[in-house]
Amino acid sequence: MKKGIQINDYNCLDLAFLKHVKDCGFDGIDLYFKSNTLKSSDRDRIVDTILYNLDVAGLTCPQVHLPYYGIQVSSETFDQVMEENITYVLSIMPRLGATWGALHPMSSTNFGFDRKRAMQDNIIKIQNYLKTAEKYHIGIAVENLPVWYDVPQNTYFCSEVEDHVELVDRLNHPLIGVCWDFGHANIMGCDQFGRPVEPYYDKKNALETMGNRVKIIHAHDNFGDYDHHYCPTIGNVNWHELIPILIRNGFPGYFNLEVETSHFKDPELCDAFIELCGTTARALIKEITGK
Template identity: 30%
Template sequence: MAGHSRECQWRIQIMKLSTTINFFTYEDDGSYSAYYYDLEHYAKLGFSHLDSIFCSADAPFSPLWTNRYEDWAHKIRKKADELGITFVQTHVPFYNFCDPKKGVNENTEEIVRRSIVCTNILGAHWTVSHPGTAYADSLIVDGSKKQNLEYFSRNLEFAKKNDVGICIENMADFSGQGFKRSYCATVEELADLVDTLHKTYDNVGICWDFGHANLVYSNQVPCLNYLGSRIKVTHVHDNMGLEDEHRAPFLGNVKWDKIMPALARCGYEGNFSFEVKRLAADVPEHIKDAYWKYMKTTGEYLLSMAK
């Protein structure tokens, strides 16, 4: 028993608290704007580990469209190094590449590849991507698996050449978009896809999104036990089990008291990364510091529960 306790304490020590940073964003009027969020601000608030979001990096203004995008990433890395900040994971742009009306978008795929290159430059080992769902296929699961294997095989090959791994994120049957079956909303489908890819590519893993899982499972502990060491990164947020709200932990009904010990027991060694960007975006500027200090305290408390 004492040995198990020491093992859990070790897991807590290596599990680092991180949060998302978005270098691309929408304005209130729906237009795009690009900005360098003040890395010094994050450092001052005590966040030394960050998750860079490239999800909107295919916008027209994006520096990733220019031939100097690598220089752009090197400048960010240099500033981060000066501040003692480490980029621990990223998130590439996503869309439903299984949609027969749209298919694989080569413009977006170019930005996906450039995001992977930038991931390597920033020093992160993992980037996150969403699986697609073949809604038009009469056998949704079989059709989805086939197309996802083709899609991720190409990107995993490219990522491997750049010393980056791809984590496939668990999905949910989002009620806000009308009920639609989403491939990889179940742990069985996600594990099957990743295990099949892993036969050829050792740089594939799983991103466990606690908010998405809360829309599918009332108890996530069996999911964590089932997936085990396949989980390489996390997305940490909360909701009430109805919509993908990206609330701060404890502002929804995710059972963190059950999840945190299970996360330690399943051998998770990655980062505990907040993805509460929607709620944070609505916080008035003059209280954002207090909000993020609250978030850091919340994260530290959650990590203390992982035993």
């Protein structure tokens, strides 16, 4: 299984940084565009520079993270700028070589997190994105969201696997799949200390239920208490139990890390962290798969 790591657009303008990512054992990146880039009149030139740097560094870009509304923004909301940004990133995916883009579903926060309302709103939105996806032959992977222990009443849409499966199956399109976020799944059904509480959330069963709908992943870790985005193995995600499920289901993608790097002020610390992540990803996958 190839290894990838999510990198922000501004880091991709630094060729030396991308070469370091490659030297740390990563095969590709999961590109995320910041809003400043997307609203820039020079964004096409920025994309050209990123493409050049990726090519020189020897990295692929198999997946992207699409722009997304804030998690508390209600699902019926239509923001013209946000919609144009999502469409733009979908449209440049073929240039990047990306086949799937991760999309956050939206919750009906203005209507008490009503599941039926959120389901219908998301279907309408995603069907609109599909027009662009079909034009460029690229896929949209709907991501699972978590529920936080301190606001259990905020039952974000697609936090429960049943809603997630229903959404994907009702869309019923080969360009619609799932982005499975291991860290989000790990905090489901836990208290502030990461201890399981009722109702019990079976992480293994959830991934098994997703089956071959999973096209890309966000691999990061936590202790069940908060969405920390730690490097895998710095937490209690049971990788040795979950990765084999992906493999049995014919997972086609990269072991892609979605770890937090933006807080590093010292470039040397960031480089050291990237090296830690690369070494860990290689060792973990080798230990589980034998190769």
